[in-house]
Amino acid sequence: xxxxxxxxxxxxxxxxxxxxxxxxxxxxxxxxxxxxxxxxxxxxxxxxxxxxxxxxxxxxxxxxxxxxxxxxxxxxxxxxxxxxxxxxxxxxxxxxxxxxxxxxxxxxxxxxxxxxxxxxxxxxxxxxxxxxxxxxxxxxxxxxxxxxxxxxxxxxxxxxxxxxxxxxxxxxxxxx
Numbered sequence: 001x002x003x004x005x006x007x008x009x010x011x012x013x014x015x016x017x018x019x020x021x022x023x024x025x026x027x028x029x030x031x032x033x034x035x036x037x038x039x040x041x042x043x044x045x046x047x048x049x050x051x052x053x054x055x056x057x058x059x060x061x062x063x064x065x066x067x068x069x070x071x072x073x074x075x076x077x078x079x080x081x082x083x084x085x086x087x088x089x090x091x092x093x094x095x096x097x098x099x100x101x102x103x104x105x106x107x108x109x110x111x112x113x114x115x116x117x118x119x120x121x122x123x124x125x126x127x128x129x130x131x132x133x134x135x136x137x138x139x140x141x142x143x144x145x146x147x148x149x150x151x152x153x154x155x156x157x158x159x160x161x162x163x164x165x166x167x168x169x170x171x172x173x174x175x176x
Contacts, residue, residue, distance in 0.1 A: 010063050011071050018059040018075040098147050105143035
């Protein structure tokens with residue numbers, strides 16, 4: 001029973017190891033792309049579960065005590081909350097951590113470079129369009145890969161009114 005709560009001496013090492021693993025996994029998942037995390041397949045779920053199991057020992061080392069596990073969990077939660085708050089306040093960090101939305105279809109025309117960059121096949125895109133009740137690319141006004149990995153679709157029928165109005169820019173001048 002006493003072994004369950006021992007290991008206070010290794011708390012600093014668990015904090016350091018957990019922080020390093022968190023940052024590495026965060027970068028790795030970010031590099032994997034939005035689509036990988038947005039709609040997980042069974043394959044993606046298996047990889048995520050195995051990944052969490054693989055890094056467990058890297059975070060706590062030989063420390064299998066309750067304290068070691070609780071410290072690792074607390075560090076993960078605190079790091080996640082801290083990174084989320086910083087990303088919300090800093091646009092540059094927010095872009096690095098969360099990413100940006102990507103235009104996939106514009107007025108019925110594929111934006112092929114963005115599809116390639118996001119590793120989205122035409123079949124996957126067409127599946128997402130069908131899920132939104134769209135049968136052909138020509139019916140799509142905009143299709144956007146959102147930062148959470150979902151695809152938003154705006155159909156031509158959804159856009160009403162005159163869409164060819166000229167854009168007007170206003171410049172405000174400061175007078176003394």
